[in-house]
Amino acid sequence: MNVTIDAIGAEDVEAYWSAVGAGDERAARAVVADVRRRGASPTDVFDGLVIPAQQRVGQRWAANDWTVAHEHAATAISEAVVLRLAADIPDPDRAGRPLLVACVEREWHALPALVVAHTLRAGGHAVDYLGANVSPETVVGRIIDAGPRAVLVSASLSSSLPRVRRLVEAVTGTGTPVVVGGHAFDAAGVRAARLGATAYAGDVATLDSLLLDLPGHVAPAAPLRHPGAVEALEILAEVDEIGRDVIRGSEVDLGEAGVPDAMAPDDWRVVLSTYVPHVIGCVAGGLLTEDPSVPGQARTWLTDVLALRGGDPRAVDALWQALATRLREYPEAVRLIDLA
Amino acid sequence: MTLPVRERQVRLLADSRASEPRARLAQASSRAEFMLRLSRTVSAVQHPTRAMEALVTLLVEEMVTFAQVTVFSGIRQATVGVVHDGSVRTVAGLAVDAPTPLVDEVVRHGVVEHLMLAAGDERRALVDQLVPDPGLAEALDALGPESLVVLPLASRGRSFGALALARPPGYGFDAGSLAFLEDLAQRISVALDANLVVAESRHVAAVLRRAMTPARTRTVPDLDTAAFLRVAHEHEELGGDFYDVHGADDDLTLLLGDVAGKGVEAAVHAKRIRNAVRTASHVDRDPAWILALVNRVLCDEAEPDSEVIATAVCGRLRRVPDGLSVELANAGHPSPLVLRSDGAVERVEAGGVALALLDGTTYAATSVVLRPDDTLLLYTDGVTEARGHRDLFGEERLVSTLRQAGGMKASAVVDQVAIAVTTHLADRQRDDIALVALRFHPEQP
Incomplete structure (x- = not known):
């Protein structure tokens, strides 16, 4: 663990942040290459550079410092960085049933789900990442093809909760467990439970441990009749x-x-x-x-x-x-x- | 050690002939309820192996101590089994790799086998002919069952698998419970067969789908590319939009097009056009010549009852001293746009008739040079004709979205257009949509 703390210093965080802010992919990759040489793993880079920078991106937009276009340009740099690092994570040896990772329909904030997907891969899970804005039809199609262990759904906006519900109905209808996470939910998981999700995970560590106890098969989400x-x-x-x-x-x-x-x-x-x-x-x-x-x-x-x-x-x-x-x-x- | 046997497990298969009418009625009703639950579960889980797992799990929870289901699909075989309180074991692969003569025999004859087992080596030998997973075979043998039932699974006049069941020592299968189990096997067969049919048609669609877009995102030095493709009929996962990039790094052919119509038929024609372009470009990469040739092929092969009309843009990308030269020919397709690094947007006009409409059509290519961080955007009419609450998305909205994205990564450009179009559409029925952005981003500017 000391390696990770040593490998990424405050000056790396700032250098990465300014590269992202300037839309300079090469500079961002140079910072990453540097901390990687000093022993940081791909997931260390996710936790130490990518996620903190992305939080600042959101703050900049909210503070009206950045336009939406600027936000997208910066996010695209981090996405490219994550995809490049993902290539360094070997696929797990045991080809078990995969976990499907998807953003709910009409949600384009794919970076958190992308980071979760590759962090899980680094933890030895087979993962099938479906990306941003995924319709229930697409998810059910992938369930038929891949027979996943569970579907992990990311939702950042609380206006997506109705679409999360539609997805929960579609996924549990096939007997597949569905775990939800993201800013659309409350930390206690009350909203997730009311929508009929099998479980709620606030972070990757929680997710990783609750995957062990997930049922193999779930009943269809009970209809909401209130x-x-x-x-x-x-x-x-x-x-x-x-x-x-x-x-x-x-x-x-x-x-x-x-x-x-x-x-x-x-x-x-x-x-x-x-x-x-x-x-x-x-x-x-x-x-x-x-x-x-x-x-x-x-x-x-x-x-x-x-x-x-x-x-x-x-x-x-x-x-x-x-x-x-x-x-x-x-x-x-x-x-x-x-x-x- | 004998495993505890729950009352319910016993009741479902108990001999009720001598029982009170009330007890018989209770048994009949729990059997009916169980059968319904079982077939619902198997139907809901649309992935065949998962469905088999759900099936055997439910069987050992509610009725027996061992359950194993085998399904043959083409030359492949999958067997999923479990003992009470054990974990589900799956063996899948080529049928020849899992020699289970007992299962094969039941599938071949389509007749129920009711085997009495004597303790010792003989029982183990029989179990080994039935259970391909060695761990599961051992667990079953250790349970010490006195008999085994192997039921054929058949649907649409062919038998495609088998269900094997065992009860704890001291319990067997009488005529009444065998009749119930045959009924049960029939229900399971119909549900599993439906899963297999869906899986098979999905497999066909997946093969076609792979043919619609480049097999892998091709990385070309100095070229940053991104694409967004969305099909209208998502349950088919196939549409008429297609794109392709091929050739040498310093002389690439680019293709984006749209076949009129949707679904499988459009996909097949899209594949034909992609192949024709690939073949033609081996002879000459001149995009106007390629489109003219493809048009001739499509006109020649036109069948009276199936009208194929397609639009396409074909481009040739070559390095020149001051940038990346793009030659574009257009067969009735929306004009590609060039997004300059400063946010200026230019339309690349190159008029031409749609493909497969007129024999002997010729095309003329237009050239444009991309300077560092300029982006070429190709799109299908699903973008501009996206129907919103009040109006269509239109080229004007497209251009104003692009103006904010000058010089950005191709993925950021594509994302912003895709978001704008999807937001405009809201939840309305959509057309196929394809967007491809290529940014010239040289290592040494």
Whole structure:
């Protein structure tokens, strides 16, 4: 263990970070080659360089220092680094049934899942990595082909919780255990359990130990029949219309509150049209998991993001009000929105 | 040592002829319930070996002390077995490598074998003819069963496997329980057979799918490439979009195209076009000449009842002193775009008629030079024609997405376009989508 601590110093972390920030793949690879020569293993590089840099990438975007494009450019460098290191990890000798690793549909934050996949490979597991934005159809197809021991699902956004549920239904329907992880879930695993996942893992070490105790075969996830679950499905079915109405509703409300000057109208529209579907997804996710903190956290996050972009915090209040008005025929949703 | 035998295990196979009507009714109902659970489990698990594991596990949990299922599929054989409180053992491979004469015989004759076992070497010999896994054979022998039942698994008029069962010492199989087990075997057969059919058709699709894209991501010095391919009918996992890169590092042929239609038929035609381009490029890498030749082949081979129409872009990539020269010929396909390192976007126009439409069509190539960190983007109309809530994604959105990505890694460019298109589509029905980006990224700029 000392080797790992010695091999990656604070100056390596900074050198890697500035290479990633500059979109300079060669410089990033040079830092990695250097720490590798000093004895760092591929997983040491994941833990010591790649993951810390990626956390900073997310912070830079949230702080409005970086554009989304800049974020993608930086992430692509780390992905290339991980893929290159992955080639140094030998495939396990025993060809057991693989673990499938996938990001839930419409999620593009593939780096955490990629790192998990190759860390598991380094730990001797056979892994089949399916990448970002994977549909339930694709996962079930791979289950038929590969008969995996388990499917590991990564979800970073809580608006993905309804899509996690769809995937959990598809995977457990084939009797295959499904383990979920990522920022979409709470640390206690309550949301994961309510969605019917076989297990929740907050980190690779937990994942590695719970793989030992996973059942070989699981029953299909029990249907969600609470009133909120029904509302969630209905809301998701018309997310486009609800989004459009909420944007219109907020503009009207804002006009009445006299806020429109708080932000340039273009910025306001961009932020709204980008994040309204996310907020609606969080409401549906909160309904499915019966967890009011899902939309609550979305609200806090959106308030912060807007504040750092010079927005008026009242804009978020207006959005919430418009959402409550638009969803008034859904009592569970309204209750949840009021709690947030 | 005798293993504890649970009441339920005994009850399912108990001789009930002399029992009270109420007890007989209870047994009939637990048998029906068990049979339903078993066939549901086997049907749900769509992977054949996994289904077999779930099957034997359930059998030893609920009914017997030993269960083993064997399935023959083509020249291959898979056997999965387990004893009560043991771990599941799987032996898979070529049928000849696992000589299990007892199983073979049951499969060949399609008749139930009910074997009485005497203790000692004779029993061990019989067990060895049935159980290919030595550890499992030993465990079964150690259990000391007095009899074994081997049931054929048959479906659609052919027998394709066998199910072997044993009960603890002191318990046998009477006529009533044998009739129940034959019923059970029939249910299992139908469920397993469906799994095998699905697996076989998936295998065919996988072979075709591999033919649609380059076998491995080809690494070419100074060229950073990334691709995104998504098919409309995901359960088929096959679409009409295809791409290919081949040739020498300093003289490459690039191909991206789209066959009208979807699914297996489109995939087969896509494969034909890829092959024709590969063959033609061995003679000459001039993309206009290649497309003209491929068009002639497709027109010649056209069948009256199957109309094939395809669009394609064919390119030739060569190093020149000031960069990477790209010659492009276009057969009715959306124009490729060049994303300059500073974010400027240019359309590479090279007009031409779609393939297989008109015999004797000729094409003209257009040239463009990529300087360091310029990117060439090829895409199919699934990108621009992605239907959103209000409108199609369109070239304008594509260009404005690209402008932010000048000079970035090819994977970052492809990701951003793919995200923008997928977000625009939301959960609507989609067309096949293909995107390929090539960034000229020389080691020595």
